[in-house]
Amino acid sequence: MTKGIKQQIIEQVAPDLEKVEIALEHHLNPNLDLVKEIASHLLFSGGKRLRPLLMIHSARLCGYNEGYEIQFSTIFEYLHAATLLHDDVVDEADIRRGKKAAHTKWSAPKVVLTGDFLLARALNIAAKTKEPDIISVIAKITQDMSQGEIDQLNKKGKLDLSEDEYLNVIERKTAVLIQGACQSGAILAKALKEKEDALNQYGYHLGMAFQMADDLLDYTASAQELGKNPGADMREGKLTLPLIHSLANATIEDKDWMEKAIKAESFDQDQFEKLTEKLYSYKGIKYTQDRAKDHVKKAKACLDSFDACQSKQLLCLIADYSIERKV
């Protein structure tokens, strides 16, 4: 089943994807070799290009046919890369996509400034759309993401993080950017407000499902599948839904044990497996899967008002894939 969805998506997007890669390479073009080197390290390390694809197909779904959707879609990959560079510095994460994070190879200041450069590239291309509303969307994304990250930093190690607080964090951390990519596709196509809103909401639900799936994988996937050690969130003091839900339903004894495990300086494989078992037995895994499935269902429902076409079919497949994927 999973391989089926992935295969279908790959077949449909391959020709566009090739053009997106060329456009990303073409628009990077900094004056300094070092900036290119740092930016490329992340930008060409096997990203799925989800955000560009979403913008491209949102635009096409709304009837856009002026031919610039591939060029403009790079906005959202540069923006994504810029936030990843800043986040890596902020989180002090050492591994990203199975490679050493940029800030472990170059000084944190250089990585921050390269992030600024990529944001500037995104803006430069966005200005060429001549759509001020796309700029407003980018401003909102940057505003929400930066505040979301600060909020998450402040909440690091907070053991009583509520489900609502978690939803708020992942909305700003992940959903707003995916939402923005979809909405911008609609704006580019000069779609009716109701179509723009529908794609915005599609993006919101897809983003929420996508992040919940990510948070599940952090407990259920292998190090090889993830390209980093499982349990990284917990080790960084970030509570995600599987854990939040399990903590809320655990016996006092088990809750105590889990809280101690989270606060522990080091954490061996046996302990991690014991924790994962508790996430299953207290239904944290199942609950998160169900919430993610709800979001996928809602995402697809947002597309109901659109006529059947290849882009609609693809956006539905992407929604299904968001929670079926293994990486």
Added chain:
Amino acid sequence: MTKGIKQQIIEQVAPDLEKVEIALEHHLNPNLDLVKEIASHLLFSGGKRLRPLLMIHSARLCGYNEGYEIQFSTIFEYLHAATLLHDDVVDEADIRRGKKAAHTKWSAPKVVLTGDFLLARALNIAAKTKEPDIISVIAKITQDMSQGEIDQLNKKGKLDLSEDEYLNVIERKTAVLIQGACQSGAILAKALKEKEDALNQYGYHLGMAFQMADDLLDYTASAQELGKNPGADMREGKLTLPLIHSLANATIEDKDWMEKAIKAESFDQDQFEKLTEKLYSYKGIKYTQDRAKDHVKKAKACLDSFDACQSKQLLCLIADYSIERKV
């Protein structure tokens, strides 16, 4: 004389300045108190609001009369504040405007993210101008400044920095933003391309003069006037024009002594005074003053084609003040 110019400027800009302060406060409006606190620490610590004033008067000089120049001028103060926050983290400077730099009070990641937030605010307001060219200007500024900072980082401690390399650094570090503020005023007023170019060039020369004056003050002003210790640039391994010119003209013996002084771990007041004397005797101070004066002259010449009016007079006064100021 100096007090005369300053007094004239203050009298002319006071009513606008009050409105700029209110607008800066009004548009800040983040969701998180912490973001407001970090942003306000820098934003309301006695900046001169040079960039907003330049945009306001560039717009008026080009006949803009739609009444939004004050609101839109905040773009360039937020942008300026965003770059200062990132620069403080990058340079690890401890003092800014006589106060502790933000990153010494809050963690570097929080400061970086607050910088991102301020950039987003600038963008949000820029989108409201409905002028894609202003977005392109902002993109160019961000691109140049981030690359300029990385370049400067790479050149830290480079003892054979040439005058051309120095000019390149200060153009990207300071001039592009001032240039952008002036140019954006013209774009807002839908000025003819030649007027837009003239204001762009006025901003370039003003920015170059302004930074050279800053680099002079680092050797000639007192700690009290500067709000930080003199000689900070040199201590950070940044060679500026007074030093570059003096090194190029010094005897081998004096050059050796100066290079050792720059590389020294610590540096007492006596040594600093001896170095300053050499900057005078090898004409590094005089040469920099002359170059700055040239730029002021050129800046004012860029305004020749504009009819006499209050804004023109003010922009001329600001050019004069850029090199007469003591702080």
